[in-house]
Amino acid sequence: MKRSLLVAGFLATVAGFTPPAHAQDAAAGAIVFNAVCHLCHEVVEGKNRVGPSLYGVVGRRAGTMPDFTYSPVLKASGITWNDDMLGKWISAPQNVVPGTRMTFAGLKDEKKRRDLIAYLKTLHN
Numbered sequence: 345m346k347r348s349l350l351v352a353g354f355l356a357t358v359a360g361f362t363p364p365a366h367a368q369d370a371a372a373g374a375i376v377f378n379a380v381c382h383l384c385h386e387v388v389e390g391k392n393r394v395g396p397s398l399y400g401v402v403g404r405r406a407g408t409m410p411d412f413t414y415s416p417v418l419k420a421s422g423i424t425w426n427d428d429m430l431g432k433w434i435s436a437p438q439n440v441v442p443g444t445r446m447t448f449a450g451l452k453d454e455k456k457r458r459d460l461i462a463y464l465k466t467l468h469n
């Protein structure tokens with residue numbers, strides 16, 4: 345009896361394994377990315393769509409991917425993509441850089457924005 349309880353406990357531990365919180369956020373963020381950003385952005389290095397590749401975007405200066413033609417306003421923005429700026433950008437890009445070519449209304453759900461940024465942070469080597 346005791347032995348089978350131990351085995352059951354072990355199995356439950358394995359089945360119920362929970363990854364660290366940030367990994368959960370990033371996994372949720374990947375789902376958000378695929379639903380709302382992937383239409384225009386790839387996460388593969390150097391692969392652009394309507395929008396530039398978002399590989400390595402966190403910490404990058406805005407408008408500096410060599411193979412992508414940005415709007416002059418984004419290039420001149422002087423932004424560096426950190427958590428704060430990404431949060432504002434994703435929530436309302438036209439408010440951050442009026443005239444940007446990113447025609448995206450904005451993601452109003454704060455949790456989804458945070459998850460999305462956690463995911464963007466995983467896109468580097």
Ligand code: HEC
Nearest residue numbers: 380381384394395396406407414415418444445446447448
């Ligand atoms: C309708 C197409 C479209 C959608 C949807 C879209 N983007 Fe964009 N995105 C663009 C375009 C186009 C640009 C370049 C804007 C410019 O040059 O003004 C851009 C630029 C960016 C940049 C700046 C990159 C750099 O190299 O400076 C980031 C960051 C970004 N998008 C993130 C996102 C995220 C995250 C989402 C999902 C919430 C998203 N975008 C959804 C089209 C889109």
